[in-house]
Amino acid sequence: EWVDFVKFYDRIIDRFELTKEQNVHFERKLLEQATFVEIDADKLTQVLDNIISNALKYSPDGGKVTFMMIKEDERIIVSVKDEGEGIPKDNLEKIFERFYRVDKARTRKLGGTGLGLAIAKEMVEAHGGEIWAESTEGQGTTVSFSLPYVQTEGDDWE
Ligand code: ATP
Numbered sequence: 508e509w510v511d512f513v514k515f516y517d518r519i520i521d522r523f524e525l526t527k528e529q530n531v532h533f534e535r536k537l538l539e540q541a542t543f544v545e546i547d548a549d550k551l552t553q554v555l556d557n558i559i560s561n562a563l564k565y566s567p568d569g570g571k572v573t574f575m576m577i578k579e580d581e582r583i584i585v586s587v588k589d590e591g592e593g594i595p596k597d598n599l600e601k602i603f604e605r606f607y608r609v610d611k612a613r614t615r616k617l618g619g620t621g622l623g624l625a626i627a628k629e630m631v632e633a634h635g636g637e638i639w640a641e642s643t644e645g646q647g648t649t650v651s652f653s654l655p656y657v658q659t660e661g662d663d664w665e
């Protein structure tokens with residue numbers, strides 16, 4: 508199904524902004540122009556739900572979550588950045604493995620099964636994209652994924 512990812516992403520962010528219980532600020536840096544990608548919208552909703560829930564779960568009180576989207580060559584890159592305690596470098600790739608959780612004591616308290624990012628990875632890869640995380644301990648984490656994007660003439664008319 509062809510979806511304008513800007514609108515799609517914006518609506519998902521709206522839903523979290525309306526229902527969040529934490530004191531966390533949202534900032535959006537999305538593309539101005541409609542950007543159509545061919546995706547399974549239900550699956551990508553699950554991917555974003557997990558990444559955004561994680562960002563909220565690990566955000567400090569008063570923290571900011573930044574939602575970004577850029578176009579780069581033949582792909583779009585979608586990112587969610589938080590100001591949480593971060594993930595140690597050695598664990599950055601492991602968080603995409605099933606049942607992997609960085610700090611068992613901390614994460615047990617926050618709930619979850621450790622499956623969210625493993626499922627997200629599977630779904631992003633099924634779309635021909637990649638998923639990765641960058642983090643500075645004590646400063647925050649950015650989780651990003653890419654999706655193939657083909658510039659079409661129609662985009663200029665939006
Ligand atoms: P589930 O998503 O199944 O409810 P979960 O959130 O613990 O459980 P994942 O979403 O797969 O599982 O994340 C795996 C682990 O990666 C988390 O337990 C946490 O340790 C770490 N993690 C993920 N996102 C962040 C983040 N934004 N900041 C800090 N740690 C994170």
Ligand code: MG
Nearest residue numbers: 557561623624
């Ligand atoms: Mg999760």
